[in-house]
Amino acid sequence: MKKTFMGVRLKRLREEQRLTQAALAGKLGISLSYLNQLENNQRPLTVPVLLALNSVFGLDVQSFAEGDEARLISDLREALADPSLGETIAVAELRELAQSMPAVGRALVNLNRKYRHAAEQYAALSARLGEDRQATAAVLASTPFEEVRDFFYLQHNHIAELDDAAEAIAGRMELPIGRMTPGLVSYLESRHGVTVLIDASDELGSGTQRLFDGRTRTLRLSPSLDPGQQAFQLATQIAILELDEAIRSIVDKAKFTSDEARGLARIGLANYFAGALILPYAVFLNEAERCRYDIELLSHRFGVGFETICHRLSTLQRHNARGVPFFFIRVDRAGNISKRQSATDFHFSRVGGTCPLWNVYEAFANPGRILTQLARMPDERTYLWVARTVSHGSGGYGAPAKTFAVALGCDVRHAERIIYSQGLKIDPSLATPIGMGCKVCERPACPQRAFPPVGRALRIDETRSRFAPYATS
Known part of the structure; x- marks a missing residue:
């Protein structure tokens, strides 16, 4: 210490x-x-x-x-x-x-968040009064998502009451690990009078994975879902039916600023419960420790996908039973971050994207292959990262599929507990220097810098040669 x-x-x-x-x-x-x-x-x-x-x-x-x-x-x-x-x-x-x-530091951070929120509202109003309606919609649409992300970030991505409730239900039902779907179907029918149908009709709608009819007490699932995905959707429906009051209480305490943010938070919490139900905390943590956090082995053991395992590993922060504190991120080819969760101190920038030297982007050039990286931040803290692509498709031939890169990282001091450190030379001096994004990164000699850092001036000749609108390399 x-x-x-x-x-x-x-x-x-x-x-x-x-x-x-x-x-x-x-x-x-x-x-x-x-x-x-x-x-x-x-x-x-x-x-x-x-x-x-x-x-x-x-x-x-x-x-x-x-x-x-x-x-x-x-x-x-x-x-x-x-x-x-x-x-x-x-x-x-x-x-x-x-x-x-x-406490003073957190107050300053909260003041800055409120300032940013007010600035976004001002920009949205300006766009509404002008002609750029598309910019207005983009600004307004991003705020609730960021607010919900901030909520999970401040909770260290661990919601104890939902995790405990999910583990209790899984234990009471004695669900077989990796084969929970039949048991969850029986639970919904016996406890809530819900009939589950695998529905290929047009009524489910294109891209819809789950549809519940409260009048007929019928839950329809898409036939494109594999057994692990079916279990997740069934568990989400159990959260909505059985823990609605608890979820609303958590949302009310969080004091979200809009109905849209509150709705997104309820969905996020229901999904959190679903992951905790099909991957019960103690069983999952013990298995993760036993196989040294081998994501693919855990995926086979519990019958769910690579991304689901990564997400669950980032939530193992129960008091007196903590796993490796991971950070989790999902990005698309354009660099858009659709998921980011942190169980510990890694900071995801909200300003100017992420770092192109990060191996999460290299994963797109190596689809399906697990990549590892030692990365060093500007504060000299070093992290071990694991990245791989995942694809989701529900259509037939020619239908577009969704492809993302997901990455799981932790402080290098936990590297020996993780199988992916095997064969790596754990030497911080050999780590790839990355940052949180060009606008907040202070590395002056980075070959991938896209624009100057906010609040810091570069030399006039460097600015002209590298950041002018029509500059060439």
């Missing part, structure tokens, strides 16, 4: 508990002078003190962890990168803020 100075957090805890220094020192079993040194950052927190805080106040020691600090630093860097602020804030200052006053 590195030296961690958390004096301001201790002072805040003492104020919240309405304790004097002497009273807190007594509860923790340390001397008054030692507590005074801790609160004034003259001594670092130690493991015994952290364990005492957990025992006396029930605090999760993860709240003092380096990962949360790194998340906040990344968020602050993006929030304060606006050149109109007139200040260039050093990383050392951001780190001090994140370490000593995390």
